Amino acid sequence: MRTAIILAAGAGTKMWPFAEIRPKAMIPVATKPLIAHQVESLKALGYSKVIIVGGKLHGQIRNYFREHGPSVSSKQGMDIIVVTDEKAQGTATSLCAARSACADEDILVLYGDTLVDQADLERLAASFEQRSGTEAAAALVHPLGQEPSSDWICCRLEDGNVEHIMGHPRDDYSHRFCAFAFSKDFWAYASTNSGLFTSVQVGMMPPLEGHLEMSLLDCMNDGYAVRAVETIGEFVDLDKPWHILLANEIVARRECAKLTGHVLAEGASIDPSASIEGFVKLGVGSKIGRNVIIEGSVIVGDHTTIENGAILKGSHMIGNDTYIGNYCFLSEGTTVGSHCVVNHCAELDGVIFDTVYLYHYMEFYGVIGTSTDLGAATVCGTLRFDDGSTSHRIKGRRETPREHSNAIYLGDFVRTGVNAILMPGVKVGVYSVVGSGVILEEDVPNRSLLYVKQDLVRKEWGPSKYGW
Structure with missing residues (x-):
């Protein structure tokens, strides 16, 4: 056969x-x-x-x-x-x-x-x-x-x-x-x-x-x-969407467990100041720069840079031409695609596809589709007030996953504005935008734009208000 x-x-x-x-x-x-x-x-x-x-x-x-x-x-x-x-x-x-x-x-x-x-x-x-x-x-x-x-x-x-x-x-x-x-x-x-x-x-x-x-x-x-x-x-x-997280965790753990020492391709390097508890496999031209902390093992593609105090908890798979740095944090089992940016103080737990940008002060747990851009300080809730699990609607049927029920699932070509808040379990369809300051508590269909409509109150003000 x-x-x-x-x-x-x-x-x-x-x-x-x-x-x-x-x-x-x-x-x-x-x-x-x-x-x-x-x-x-x-x-x-x-x-x-x-x-x-x-x-x-x-x-x-x-x-x-x-x-x-x-x-x-x-x-x-x-x-x-x-x-x-x-x-x-x-x-x-x-x-x-x-x-x-x-x-x-x-x-x-x-x-x-x-x-x-x-x-x-x-x-x-x-x-x-x-x-x-x-x-x-x-x-x-x-x-x-x-x-x-x-x-x-x-x-x-x-x-x-x-x-x-x-x-x-x-x-x-x-x-x-x-x-x-x-x-x-x-x-x-x-x-x-x-x-x-x-x-x-x-x-x-x-x-x-x-x-x-x-x-x-x-x-x-x-x-x-x-x-x-x-x-x-x-x-x-x-x-179903949470199975993406399960599959990536399994492969990352399995492949990283095979490493028995550092493997550096042509032009790859590890800065002496980096702290690495496990092993790393670096592709062509990739580098681990100053003050990086890796608690476990990591497999990295070609021409990727990890530097400036990035913290990685281990068992990671990272693609080609990606930048990870400036005190960002990756949780155990996280997978990062190619041509991605995980930058200043961003926290990531889950899977991001290719060409995803996480730039400033954000927290994300779940799956992010390709070519998605998260605005600064976009955060997601990972723990419900009742400590429960979020039920999901799959083709009209309610289901509560045993694992990753509170993760967030963003489709491809999605954008969020600054200070968007994504509550546990929400999904956002492809080609959609979640505007600045939105507190998202429900799924967003494909090709949708959500934004907050703000009412402003305007009054006179000046020195006379202070007794002048």
């Missing part, structure tokens, strides 16, 4: 505001798109062809991999082919969109919005290779743990196999799907998907969508067994 298919055609409506201008697969994780992590894992496992099925924004995926060409051998020895499923009627139809680019062979299938451990993919492929004649597929599955089963298409396991599949069940299901290995016999089931998920409990309301898991259940109902391989490593499905 040397061909993998990545399904990346979904609209990502639950991820608002971060999938408005990009496919979910292109959301940055540790300074590069999520799908780049998947391709790198597949390359390391020896896959020679990757077929990516994109949706209406597939041009961004094709552009990212342009140095490889849409269907020619790359410098890494891998064919990367981008095909389109612009109707995006479900993962089964997206899989079929890749059929013409496949040989008559077994395939590995990933969802383009998932962070999957490379070792788990290797275990899935190895288990599939050992299948019997009655097995048409193997599935990598992840224990639900404390996650509600009603949020996912779930399954039950029995004797190492998938015993049953149910769509968003109320209870009694233990695992969810991460990735698949399919024999060539499975194409017959994917191509005849009904477009409706019928395996639901009474009273549930499935949308008209051709889910791959329904085709898998059809296959099982015809007598084929499906092996279940449980995850051992970390797994994140980037389904």
